[in-house]
Amino acid sequence: MIDILREGLMGSFDTVYSLAIVVIPLMIIMQIAKDYKVLDKISNSSRFLTKFLGMSKESTLPLLIGIIFGLSYGAGVLIQSAKEGDLSKKDMFLISVFLITCHAVFEDTLLFVAVGANGYLLLGTRIIAAIIITFILSKRLQISEDRLKERVSEN
Amino acid sequence: MLLNSIKTGTKKGLETTWLLAKVMVPVYIIVTIINSTPLIDWITVLFEPLMGIFNLPGEAAIVLVLGNVLNIYAAIGAMKAIDLTILQITILSIMLSFSHSLLVETAVVKKLGFKVSHALLIRMGLAVLFGIIVGRVGALI
Known part of the structure; x- marks a missing residue:
């Protein structure tokens, strides 16, 4: 029993250490990115992504924030932008779909990589899945919007 | 300014480390103990058929349950x-990257005005789908 406890303690400290040496530098880099508003600067060059996904220009920054800094922070920014009237209902819905599938990508990926997972496969799968599902839903919304307009013009 | 960012970042990193240690150490110890009792064999046998879909051993069910709950x-x-x-x-x-912390994150999703059942369907659906794909493809390699 003592052996098992010792094994558990040693093993868990080992794991915590291997995660700490990833998490602490990551948090420093993310804090610098946040304070220097790096995302504001790259949000223009990421416009192609939101365009492809059928979102407005104003969606780019909240989407990037969620992808990089996580769901809670992203949701906060999203709710704020919606209140200020920058985002349509469709934007809100599509950003939510994307972020539900794919958020805090650096933190999550690095944690799993630290314990042995293949990071490229992990990150690639997650981003591609989020893009596909958001794209499909955006097309479906577009179709139903068009139908609605047709019906209105018919009447 | 840079020094301040580094300070705040370090503080956040240490907080996260403490947060994960608080969860991880007890879980690791408990699972290590279970691993040395016959209980692990029961869990393995019980979940073998289900986990087999993803090319995973039965005891991996413990990991999925803990990650989601x-x-x-x-x-x-x-x-x-x-x-x-x-x-x-x-x-x-x-x-797990598709589907994790469902209790906490579902509360956030609700705040966004998103249907909880739809969010759960998307997250768990993708987890199952890609678990099967990567498991099956991995089995061939």
Whole structure:
């Protein structure tokens, strides 16, 4: 029993250490990115992504924030932008779909990589899945919007 | 300004480390103890058919349950306490990256005005789908 406890303690400290040496530098880099508003600067060059996904220009920054800094922070920014009237209902819905599938990508990926997972496969799968599902839903919304307009013009 | 960012970042990093240690250490110890009792054999046999779909051993069910109910930190603690191959760790990581911390994150999703049932369907659906794909493809390699 003592052996098992010792094994558990040693093993868990080992794991915590291997995660700490990833998490602490990551948090420093993310804090610098946040304070220097790096995302504001790259949000223009990421416009192609939101365009492809059928979102407005104003969606780019909240989407990037969620992808990089996580769901809670992203949701906060999203709710704020919606209140200020920058985002349509469709934007809100599509950003939510994307972020539900794919958020805090650096933190999550690095944690799993630290314990042995293949990071490229992990990150690639997650981003591609989020893009596909958001794209499909955006097309479906577009179709139903068009139908609605047709019906209105018919009447 | 830069120094301040580094300070805040370090503080956040240490806070996160403390947060994950608080979850991970007890989970790791408990799973290590379970691992040395016959209980692990029951869990393995019970979940073998289900986990087999993803090319995972039965005891990997512990990792998925902890990750979905608690969080990724708990799942990683359990993952390390059980002997798993790189492929198995990668399959579990992909499944968990889609679907984790469901209790806490579903509350956030609700705030966004998103339907909870739809969010759960998307997250768990993708986890199952990609668990099967990567598991099956991995089995061929």
